[in-house]
Amino acid sequence: MDKAREILRQHFEVGLSQREIADSVKVSLGTVSGILAKARAAGISYPVKLNNKELGSILYPPVEKDGNQKYAEPDMEYVHREMQKKGVTLTLLWEEYKTEHPDGLMFTQFCTRYRAFRKMNDVYMHKIYKAGERIMVDWAGDTMSYTDSGGEKHLVYLFVGALPASSYLYVEPFRDMGQQAWISAHVHAFEYYGGVPRIIVPDNAKTAVSKIDSHDPEANRTYADMARHYGAAIVPARVRKPKDKAPVETGVQIVERRIIAKLRHRQFHGFDELWEAVRDELEEVNRKPFQKLPGSRLSVFKETEQPLLRPLPSTRYECADWKQVRAGMDYHVQYDGHFYSVPYLYAGKLLELRATANAIEVFSDHERIASHIRSCASQIRYVTLPEHMPSNHRAMTDWTPERFEAWARKFGPETQAYIRFLIQRREHPEQAFKTCAGVLRMGESLSAAGMEAVCRAAKEKNVFTYKYFSMLFKRMASEPNKRPSAPIRHENLRGGSYYGGDANA
Structure with a gap:
């Protein structure tokens, strides 16, 4: 149900086309079309208020399969001729084909047949990117360095973001390539552009993709959370397919040649000094006129891309760490050496925890069940809310x-x-x-x-x-009234003095 929810979110909230949603979620176009059609028929919108079981019964009802179904083959020569015309797309041609043949091929098979036809006829396609649609991101292969006040040398890694329609670049140095740096780079890039593209295209690094798969990659949870905050969709490039993000690969080359190589002889005595030098060179690269086209990266960006970017949200994204946790039988979950309470009914259950610098949130089946201010005090390891406790435990908290x-x-x-x-x-x-x-x-x-x-x-x-x-x-x-009996005295009893070790012993 997670993919179905993501399809509905990207359709109603982000506003992507069905094809773009299919690429982002890694499902067929028919699946996207079917889910949206069933959602419309059932009156479902986003945010979805149904639980997974209720949503699944609507979107995936039992169906009967017909093994004798046949498909009408499309005329690929006609499709190829029409594709040469301005404004004609495969989606449009497939929709016309489906109108004539309702039981015909789905979009995926339609495109597969067209690619095979084009390959046989040695046809190549030049990809044109729409303004404001996507940003492609990567790390530069070459590094820079600076020397701190103690004389120690530190490596610096450069994040590169490129808007392919205008080739407008964003570059920022970081001390490492970890999750925090990766998320911060995106946040700063969106603020630099003054808006957010609808699609983010990363490579398959662990900071972007937690499960690498040619057909169904799984985005890193923190990365996906950041994209959701800005209303964007993540569409990772295919493994070992650099042409999927060719504009940023070109952008990396430009950064390595016009920024890193240009500054290779300078000695930087601090990270801030290096960052300022990179920023100055970046502005020069973006303002430099194109050799064969009118204008520059900056002028084309302002004219074509900036007006089409989605507006920034009212609040900046705060980097969060997602972790799967199991609530103990004391109805607490552990994070970073501290324990936070959840409603006692969730004791022993597998939950999801979201941690930021200031807050801890716990979710069950996409529903937030607990929220705490994050504790940093070493002497206070347990953070417990009274409303999370059963009544008999709640009474114990009043003991003094x-x-x-x-x-x-x-x-x-x-x-x-x-x-x-x-x-x-x-x-x-x-x-x-x-x-x-x-x-x-x-x-x-x-x-x-x-x-x-x-x-x-x-x-x-x-x-x-x-x-x-x-x-x-x-x-x-x-024995409330029992008193110790008096000792028995008799001439045949030796008495206590016999064992005392006196002269008569």
Whole structure:
């Protein structure tokens, strides 16, 4: 259902065409068309308020297969002639073909047959990119370096973003190529452009794609979250297919030749100095006139691409770390050495955790079930909300030393002194709370005088565990009036002095 939800989001929220959605989600055009048609028929829009089971029953009802179905083959010579005309696309020709042959080939097979026909006839296509449609991103292969105040040398990696319709570039140096740098580079690039393209085309690095697959790659969760925040779709380039993102490959070459190579003899004494030099060279590259075309990257961008970019959201994206976690039986999930509560009904279940610099959010089946301010205090490892606790656990949170002493005072001063003794025996008062509660509950079955006698004896005998207090309590409660008997005296008994080691021994 995740792909179905993504199809609906990209259609209703991002506004992509069905073909673009199919490329982004890595499904056939027929699947996209079918899901949107069924969603429209059922009155479903985005955001989807149905759970996965309800959505699946609508989008994928049981169907009967017809093994004898036949397809009318399209006239590829006619398709090829029409493709030479301005404004004619394969999508348009396929729709005309489907109108004439409703049971004909789906779009994928239609395109496969056309590619085979074109290959046989040695036909090649020049790809033209629409303004404001996509950004292609990559890291430059060459690196730069700077020397810090201590004389230590540090490598710097350059992020490159290119808008293919205008060849307008964005370049930014980073100290590493990690997830944080990758996300920050995109955020800064969108702010540099003043808007957001509809499609992001990365390569298959781990910061962009968590599962590499020729047919069904899975975007990195943090990367996908960032794209969703800006209303963009991620369409990774195919593995070992650099032509899928040829404009940024060209952009990387330009950066390596006109920025990195140009600054190779300069000695930088800090990261900020290097960043300023790269920024100056970037502005020069974007302002330099084209050799064979009128204008420059900057002028073409302002004229054609900038007006078509989607507006930036009201808030900047905050980089988040996604992690799959399992709630313990104490209904807490762990992240970075701290434990955060979730509703107790989710104890033992597999959940998804989203962590930012300031907040922790926990999700179950795409629904947020808990939100906490992120804790950085080493002495406070557990963050628990009272509403997440069952009623019996919630009552325990009200336990304090004063409450137990007040409870013990109802029996008498000996009981109160014994409860204070139990609490002071432990390093932390909380460690004695369960023992105190057990002792006082046990005393409810005995008279106040009897409880006072038991507590006095327990303190004198240094009893501080519930187990031994229970044994003492049961013995004294069963013999409330029993007194020690007087020693037996008889002439045949030697007496205690016999064992004392005196002169008569």
